Amino acid sequence: xxxxxxxxxxxxxxxxxxxxxxxxxxxxxxxxxxxxxxxxxxxxxxxxxxxxxxxxxxxxxxxxxxxxxxxxxxxxxxxxxxxxxxxxxxxxxxxxxxxxxxxxxxxxxxxxxxxxxxxxxxxxxxxxxxxxxxxxxxxxxxxxxxxxxxxxxxxxxxxxxxxxxxxxxxxxxxxxxxxxxxxxxxxxxxxxxxxxxxxxxxxxxxxxxxxxxxxxxxxxxxxxxxxxxxxxxxxxxxxxxxxxxxxxxxxxxxxxxxxxxxxxxxxxxxxxxxxxxxxxxxxxxxxxxxxxxxxxxxxxxxxxxxxxxxxxxxxxxxxxxxxxxxxxxxxxxxxxxxxxxxxxxxxxxxxxxxxxxxxxxxxxxxxxxxxxxxxxx
Numbered sequence: 001x002x003x004x005x006x007x008x009x010x011x012x013x014x015x016x017x018x019x020x021x022x023x024x025x026x027x028x029x030x031x032x033x034x035x036x037x038x039x040x041x042x043x044x045x046x047x048x049x050x051x052x053x054x055x056x057x058x059x060x061x062x063x064x065x066x067x068x069x070x071x072x073x074x075x076x077x078x079x080x081x082x083x084x085x086x087x088x089x090x091x092x093x094x095x096x097x098x099x100x101x102x103x104x105x106x107x108x109x110x111x112x113x114x115x116x117x118x119x120x121x122x123x124x125x126x127x128x129x130x131x132x133x134x135x136x137x138x139x140x141x142x143x144x145x146x147x148x149x150x151x152x153x154x155x156x157x158x159x160x161x162x163x164x165x166x167x168x169x170x171x172x173x174x175x176x177x178x179x180x181x182x183x184x185x186x187x188x189x190x191x192x193x194x195x196x197x198x199x200x201x202x203x204x205x206x207x208x209x210x211x212x213x214x215x216x217x218x219x220x221x222x223x224x225x226x227x228x229x230x231x232x233x234x235x236x237x238x239x240x241x242x243x244x245x246x247x248x249x250x251x252x253x254x255x256x257x258x259x260x261x262x263x264x265x266x267x268x269x270x271x272x273x274x275x276x277x278x279x280x281x282x283x284x285x286x287x288x289x290x291x292x293x294x295x296x297x298x299x300x301x302x303x304x305x306x307x308x309x310x311x312x313x314x315x316x317x318x319x320x321x322x323x324x325x326x327x328x329x330x331x332x333x334x335x336x337x338x339x340x341x342x343x344x345x346x347x348x349x350x351x352x353x354x355x356x357x358x359x360x361x362x363x364x365x366x367x368x369x370x371x372x373x374x375x376x377x
Contacts, residue, residue: 006357050255066210074211151337294309322375
């Protein structure tokens with residue numbers, strides 16, 4: 001088996017992540033923040049340590065770092081929570097966005113709670129910035145932008161967008177699903193809210209995610225319930241992280257995610273990006289001239305280590321099935337992102353997506369290229 005579907009979920013996980021999840025189940029099995037006994041206190045301490053690690057990883061503060069189930073969960077909290085706190089407003093997003101962005105926005109639109117516009121990403125970063133700026137209105141309150149497209153890996157100009165948002169007093173929510181742990185991302189860059197998964201580039205378990213805010217924009221809660229704090233009051237706590245963490249969190253997952261953050265930090269994001277990008281470059285060099293294969297990358301743009309390709313005359317699902325039968329695990333289809341596929345003209349066929357991790361090797365990619373060349377060359 002050669003696993004190259006790391007844009008969906010990284011596999012395998014680092015040994016330290018696996019061991020910390022197991023240790024949490026054995027040694028930190030009490031409910032954090034819900035009891036006064038010693039085991040609960042020990043568990044709460046471990047959760048705080050993990051929260052602090054994740055906050056530091058993105059240039060935030062522990063008290064403004066919320067554990068979620070995944071990035072979709074975090075994005076819904078951020079988008080719906082900020083829009084609810086502000087009131088009816090206008091939101092801008094882009095044509096590169098995952099369904100986890102456009103679907104919540106469209107749901108709010110149908111409820112007559114917001115209006116929204118979709119910026120054309122164009123062919124350059126300047127095109128994207130110009131398109132976003134042209135859509136800003138007096139009632140524009142939020143911009144939601146991916147840090148990197150999950151379909152083709154295109155990296156967006158978040159820092160420049162942050163400057164634009166600061167100028168107009170707009171909240172910038174960044175979908176970092178594909179970029180977290182792969183490229184540097186920080187609230188210090190001017191992003192107001194970072195939403196990230198734990199199970200992708202941070203090498204944590206599934207069922208983990210993060211919402212990290214700089215606290216400059218209010219967020220309303222979407223669900224209410226037990227928080228272990230101010231339990232004598234009928235109202236939901238107004239402070240983070242409690243306001244957004246109703247119910248028992250995924251304690252083993254959160255502790256293991258802290259180890260994932262340590263793993264990425266120890267490896268170095270720049271080194272991880274360089275290694276994974278080199279594998280993508282190798283694939284592009286070896287397969288870019290195979291007549292039936294089309295790779296969706298353009299010159300002059302920056303990319304995450306993600307490559308989207310098709311075999312002409314064949315559906316992406318058929319190609320992915322053939323690869324799976326031969327021991328190569330890649331994802332075919334629309335990748336839960338109809339906007340990006342519509343833009344690049346692959347809405348009908350989808351694409352096959354190659355996404356290496358820190359654990360993949362040149363040999364893995366060369367074996368894949370040899371098979372594709374033999375099959376389609």
